[in-house]
Amino acid sequence: MQQIKSIGVFDSGYGGLTVFRSIAAELPQYNYIYLGDNARSPYGDHSFETVYKYTLECVEWLFAQGCELIILACNTASAKALRSIQQRILPVKYPGKRVLGVIRPTAELIGEYTRTGTIGVMGTRGTVxxxxxxxxxxxxxxxxxxxQQSCPMWVxxxxxxxxxxxxxxxFVSKYIQALLEQSDQIDTILLACTHYPLLIPKIEAQLSEGIRLVSQGDIVAGSLKAYLCRHSEMEQLLARDGEKQFYTTGDASIFCRNGSLFFEAPVVAKQISLLS
Structure with missing residues (x-):
């Protein structure tokens, strides 16, 4: 496969496309490669060791395609695998490349949304x-x-x-009520799974006025833009053809159909195989 200097975007399935959509809207000039590990999703109930193994395989595949920078657009992978990859793998095998997650940039800004000082976080079992x-x-x-409230049926x-x-x-009502029963001071709810924006209309219907719902796409896109401004040595390596490539470890035709719902635009994907 031809090597190009791209930004990689990874998720266990489709959810990362909601983040990719925001990134591509904010930074349309760069080349991107999206990989969804649909054959092994969802990651939410897997162990730390399994999520780390799967995520590392996908990260190394993206590196092999010429990605210089990878966004783990998956909260479970960011929670269970990112730190180990950053500390144990990159310095030894890929010292010039970078892998970033979605948790830290979200945490940096979430305090600006609340007035009461109480935030609800809704995510997979693994993230919670x-x-x-x-x-x-x-x-x-x-x-x-x-x-926090885990929502195992949402994905x-x-x-x-x-x-x-x-x-x-x-199931939307069940988990929203379980969260709100833990505190009557919650005025901000963070959707800590990139799949969950597709449920926003149903979630909002369950919320009283005054509770703000926050999804991650725009936050992560803004954080990436700021990162590239701070790290010109990385930004200068990236190709600027505006190309978007999509890959999945699952069925490509199913990914194209379902992925278009998340990306809100037509998606043409190819299937790839990984080691396990």
Missing amino acids: KSGSYPIEIHNFYPELEVV PLIENNEHLSPGADY
Whole structure:
């Protein structure tokens, strides 16, 4: 495959396309390669070791395609694999390349959204269990209270294109109520999974006036733009043809159909195989 200096965007499935959509809108000039590990998704219930193994395989595949910088547009991968890849793999094997996640840039800004000082975080079991969001948020805003709620049924509903069905209402209501029952001071809810923006209409219907819903796409896009401004040595390596390539470890035709819903534009993908 021809080597190009691209920005890689990775997710366990389709959800990262909601982040990629925002990145491409903010920074349309660069070349991008998106990889969805659909054959092994969802990552939310996998162990730290399994998520690390899968994520590293996908990161190394993107590096092999010429990516200089990779965004883990997956909260579970950011929570369970990013730090190990940054500390153990990059300095030894890829010292000139970078891998960034979605948790830290979100944590840096989330405190600006709340008035009461209490934030709800909704994510997969893996993200919630990792405790990554409370840890990162408290690094920037130690005074904030962070309340978490796992939503194990939301990703399966979305990946099976049932998120707009009447049946999805029950699980949206169930997890929203479980979160709000933990604190009556929550005025900001962070969707800590890149799949969840597809549920925003149903989530908003369950929220009272005054509760703000925050998704990550625009935050991550703005953070990447600032990163490239700070790191001109990286920015100068990137090709500027505005090309977007899409790959999946799953069925390409299914990815094209479902991926277009997340990306809000036609998606043409190719299937690739990884080691396991």
